[in-house]
Amino acid sequence: MTRRKASLQWIAVHSLGVAAALFFTLPFVFLFLTSLMSDSQALSRDLVPHTWEWGNYRKVFDTPGFLTWWRNTLLYAGLGTVLTVVSSLPVAYALAKFRFRGRRLSLMLVISMMMLPPQVVVIPMYLFWARQLDLSGTLWPLILPMACGDAFSIFLLRQFLTTIPDEYLDAARVDGCGDLRTLLRVVLPMARPGIAAVALFQFFYAWNDYFGPQIYASENPGAWTLSYGLESFKGAHHTDWNLTMAATVLVMAPVVLVFLLAQKAFVEGVTLTGVKG
Numbered sequence: 406m407t408r409r410k411a412s413l414q415w416i417a418v419h420s421l422g423v424a425a426a427l428f429f430t431l432p433f434v435f436l437f438l439t440s441l442m443s444d445s446q447a448l449s450r451d452l453v454p455h456t457w458e459w460g461n462y463r464k465v466f467d468t469p470g471f472l473t474w475w476r477n478t479l480l481y482a483g484l485g486t487v488l489t490v491v492s493s494l495p496v497a498y499a500l501a502k503f504r505f506r507g508r509r510l511s512l513m514l515v516i517s518m519m520m521l522p523p524q525v526v527v528i529p530m531y532l533f534w535a536r537q538l539d540l541s542g543t544l545w546p547l548i549l550p551m552a553c554g555d556a557f558s559i560f561l562l563r564q565f566l567t568t569i570p571d572e573y574l575d576a577a578r579v580d581g582c583g584d585l586r587t588l589l590r591v592v593l594p595m596a597r598p599g600i601a602a603v604a605l606f607q608f609f610y611a612w613n614d615y616f617g618p619q620i621y622a623s624e625n626p627g628a629w630t631l632s633y634g635l636e637s638f639k640g641a642h643h644t645d646w647n648l649t650m651a652a653t654v655l656v657m658a659p660v661v662l663v664f665l666l667a668q669k670a671f672v673e674g675v676t677l678t679g680v681k682g
Contacts, residue, residue, distance in 0.1 A: 440650035447647040461651040465638075470626060471652075474634035481544050481618075481630055482611035488551040489558050489607045490600055496554050497562030498588050502574060512563070518556035523616070531620060542625035547617045551607075558603045565599030566592065601667055612660055631656045 439447055440461055442454045465471060499505075500512055535541035569592065577587045593600075615632040622628035629637070638652050 436650050437654055440647055440654050442647045444645060444647060447645070447650075458647065461647050462655065464648055465652045465655060468638065468652075470629065470634060471638075473627060474629050474631045477544060477622075477628060478612060478630040478632070481548060481614070482608050485548050485551045485611045486604050486607045488548065489555045490604050492552050492554040493558040493562055493603065494593075494596075494600065495588065497559045497566055498592060500559070500563045501566035501569075502571070502592075512560075515556050515559050515563075519560060527620060534621065540621075542622060543628050544618065544622055544630070546621045547611075547614070555607065558607060561603050561606070562596070562599055565596060565602075569595050605664065605667055608663065609660060 435452070438452060438454060441457050441459065442451070443456060443458055446455060496515075500508060500515070530546070531541075534546035538546075540546050573591055573595070574587055577591045582590060613632055614630070615636075618628075618630045618633040622630070622633065626637075635652055635656055639649050643649075
């Protein structure tokens with residue numbers, strides 16, 4: 406009886422897992438299969454392609470400007486992620502391990518910045534970048550501010566760094582390491598899961614960002630990113646659902662691949678940030 410009960414529990418638990426997996430996976434399967442259909446079949450009720458039209462992806466790549474959107478997105482997401490991590494880590498380290506007057510107030514200011522919607526400051530920021538620095542029509546108004554840190558990244562890294570025992574830092578200082586060397590030699594290797602989580606969050610945000618490129622780069626097609634260019638592509642191919650789906654797959658694929666490769670570090674970093682306040 407006990408064995409039968411255990412078997413039924415195993416089937417129930419795994420059935421729910423399989424059902425949940427299918428619920429989240431089937432839309433991606435439908436997207437992929439539609440991207441491989443012919444023009445006429447994509448408008449039908451068929452779920453499986455009669456002929457596998459792999460040339461649809463070649464047509465998307467041959468679309469004028471598509472490779473430029475890729476290059477711009479890689480620049481925005483890649484450089485922005487590096488700048489965010491490099492600028493946020495020292496601030497998070499100071500808030501987590503240094504004792505100074507105003508530390509709690511500084512942390513509260515960081516948290517309050519997380520609550521401020523970007524739409525609130527978009528007009529003065531646009532006037533600054535467009536009129537004062539003449540950078541309208543480029544992605545630099547989106548990339549350069551990342552060199553000044555990000556409130557969410559600082560908070561997440563600070564929460565993770567509080568889980569590192571102070572004894573390791575004290576031992577490094579006894580051996581003659583200064584604050585910068587301690588950060589680079591001791592804290593940085595131990596904080597890799599937290600850094601990976603922050604980097605992935607920032608990379609995903611920049612890769613999928615539509616609002617920023619629409620504000621600053623809409624007037625210059627040479628500065629469009631994939632998220633903004635995809636909207637233009639759908640407008641030009643609104644009846645070619647197979648090509649639209651193929652373009653969507655190409656935009657989503659790098660994000661899914663990066664997450665699958667870094668899933669372990671991402672989950673570990675996010676989990677450990679809530680261990681200690």
